[in-house]
Amino acid sequence: MLVCGIDVGARTAKAVLMVDGEIAGHSVIRSGPGSAVAALKAALETTTLRREDIEFTVATGYGRVVVPFAQRNVTEIACHAKGNHYFFPRVRTILDMGGQDCKAIRCDEAGKVATFLMNDKCAAGTGRSLEVMASLLQVRLEDLGRLALEASGKPEKISNTCVVFAKSEVLALARQGVPTREILAGLCEGVAERVKGLLRVVGVEEDFVISGGISKNVGVVRRIEEKLGVMSHICFEPQIVGALGAALFARGILERTGPNGR
Amino acid sequence: MVTAGIDIGHESVNVVVLHDDGILGHATLVISGEVGAAARLAFETTLGRLGVARASIQRIFATGVGRENVTLADGHRTQMLSHARGAHWWFPGARTVVDVGAEGNRVMRCDARGSLTDFALNDKCAAGSGVFLETVAGMLDIPIADMGALSLRGSSDVVLTSTCAVFAESEIVAEIHRGTPREDILRGVNDSIVSRIAATSRRVGIEPDLVLTGGVARNAGIVQALREQLEMDVAVPEHPEITGALGAALLAREPAGAA
Numbered sequence: 208m209l210v211c212g213i214d215v216g217a218r219t220a221k222a223v224l225m226v227d228g229e230i231a232g233h234s235v236i237r238s239g240p241g242s243a244v245a246a247l248k249a250a251l252e253t254t255t256l257r258r259e260d261i262e263f264t265v266a267t268g269y270g271r272v273v274v275p276f277a278q279r280n281v282t283e284i285a286c287h288a289k290g291n292h293y294f295f296p297r298v299r300t301i302l303d304m305g306g307q308d309c310k311a312i313r314c315d316e317a318g319k320v321a322t323f324l325m326n327d328k329c330a331a332g333t334g335r336s337l338e339v340m341a342s343l344l345q346v347r348l349e350d351l352g353r354l355a356l357e358a359s360g361k362p363e364k365i366s367n368t369c370v371v372f373a374k375s376e377v378l379a380l381a382r383q384g385v386p387t388r389e390i391l392a393g394l395c396e397g398v399a400e401r402v403k404g405l406l407r408v409v410g411v412e413e414d415f416v417i418s419g420g421i422s423k424n425v426g427v428v429r430r431i432e433e434k435l436g437v438m439s440h441i442c443f444e445p446q447i448v449g450a451l452g453a454a455l456f457a458r459g460i461l462e463r464t465g466p467n468g469r
Numbered sequence: 470m471v472t473a474g475i476d477i478g479h480e481s482v483n484v485v486v487l488h489d490d491g492i493l494g495h496a497t498l499v500i501s502g503e504v505g506a507a508a509r510l511a512f513e514t515t516l517g518r519l520g521v522a523r524a525s526i527q528r529i530f531a532t533g534v535g536r537e538n539v540t541l542a543d544g545h546r547t548q549m550l551s552h553a554r555g556a557h558w559w560f561p562g563a564r565t566v567v568d569v570g571a572e573g574n575r576v577m578r579c580d581a582r583g584s585l586t587d588f589a590l591n592d593k594c595a596a597g598s599g600v601f602l603e604t605v606a607g608m609l610d611i612p613i614a615d616m617g618a619l620s621l622r623g624s625s626d627v628v629l630t631s632t633c634a635v636f637a638e639s640e641i642v643a644e645i646h647r648g649t650p651r652e653d654i655l656r657g658v659n660d661s662i663v664s665r666i667a668a669t670s671r672r673v674g675i676e677p678d679l680v681l682t683g684g685v686a687r688n689a690g691i692v693q694a695l696r697e698q699l700e701m702d703v704a705v706p707e708h709p710e711i712t713g714a715l716g717a718a719l720l721a722r723e724p725a726g727a728a
Contacts, residue, residue, distance in 0.1 A: 330635035
């Protein structure tokens with residue numbers, strides 16, 4: 208049984224192909240016009256599977272309504288809970304940190320959402336804030352976390368929450384000669400602090416997982432772990448968790464109702 | 470009696486010298502370097518221009534974000550007190566004063582004497598601030614002084630859905646790529662900024678007359694959008710950016726200790 212999950216996010220589009228409940232192929236590409244089809248093609252290319260053999264497709268993410276070949280849409284909250292539960296069945300608290308939002312989710316033993324809290328109104332604490340700051344300080348986004356961990360002294364305190372105001376603050380610090388690493392450490396600290404606020408509301412349990420692009424940033428992840436006093440689980444490709452959840456929903460629908468999904 | 474007010478903002482310093490019959494003179498300087506030194510330079514420049522001796526000024530009050538660093542001042546007052554008093558001097562009927570600065574917006578309520586009775590502010594978020602307008606001016610390559618007039622010619626086709634200025638920037642980039650006229654984008658930006666200002670205003674309650682102060686008040690598009698969203702006439706002083714400094718100079722007339 209071949210099913211597909213597509214997650215069209217604000218910054219990237221992801222596809223996951225599942226054969227009989229196992230991940231057969233996946234992809235992560237930059238989102239833009241036509242990126243749902245492009246992500247599917249990229250995922251198929253990693254396999255010997257054929258597009259016409261896909262029995263059911265579920266779309267999720269901000270762009271889920273612009274996936275013409277999907278039979279169903281499911282919210283990204285439900286998909287992230289489902290996808291993370293697949294990797295870590297004991298997990299009850301999920302933090303998904305995407306390009307333009309951040310979600311704290313609590314789920315039950317079946318991977319169903321019990322409660323969640325989301326920030327998608329403000330760039331502070333989202334992947335976008337780190338992108339802005341990386342380009343401001345001329346650091347590659349993928350190096351940001353590692354460099355932040357290399358900071359020797361105390362992280363430089365960034366007092367502004369708003370990314371726009373924090374930009375001026377960061378520039379002033381750089382001009383004063385504060386080492387880039389210490390500024391980056393301060394930025395990671397700021398993101399972790401924002402996220403802690405969200406997590407505190409939904410409640411954190413021992414088995415805690417982080418997904419989404421920012422979970423690849425060790426600088427942020429370590430600081431969240433320190434603040435919460437728990438270790439995090441992160442799967443091998445944390446950006447595909449939403450698409451994986453969508454594929455799992457596709458499989459569930461197909462098993463229950465047959466190929467028409469009714 | 471001759472008094473002076475110095476208003477230190479995030480980007481500029483304003484000085485007003487006031488005597489019994491009105492404003493003797495005023496100046497606006499962009500801040501570079503340390504705040505205390507910038508205040509001193511602006512103050513001395515103003516005095517030099519007016520030919521007024523330092524000794525003839527009886528009291529100097531500072532206001533604004535850097536007011537405590539202005540060592541040459543005899544005292545300081547908050548922006549809320551100063552803006553209410555300054556706006557009331559220009560428009561004695563003023564009961565609500567909206568100030569839009571580089572780093573936020575604040576809304577003051579005042580009584581018939583221009584004394585502050587209540588206020589609300591948003592200085593945590595760039596949506597609804599002058600900085601956002603500056604960013605847009607840069608993105609569209611338009612002088613800030615031209616933004617208002619251009620936006621008045623725009624249609625209301627562009628609706629920015631993001632509250633956050635960072636996310637709104639992406640929306641603006643998408644509009645630019647789509648070939649949307651700059652006038653329409655500017656109108657959409659004004660509507661977005663004013664919706665944040667209106668939100669702050671509603672928190673404190675609005676009562677006419679309403680006065681808009683701060684440099685952003687020179688943007689006719691913002692003024693128009695505020696009129697539409699609050700469904701109320703908006704009065705703009707002749708020199709909106711010096712309102713805080715004027716208010717500080719007015720407060721400096723009062724006996725020491727009174728606030």
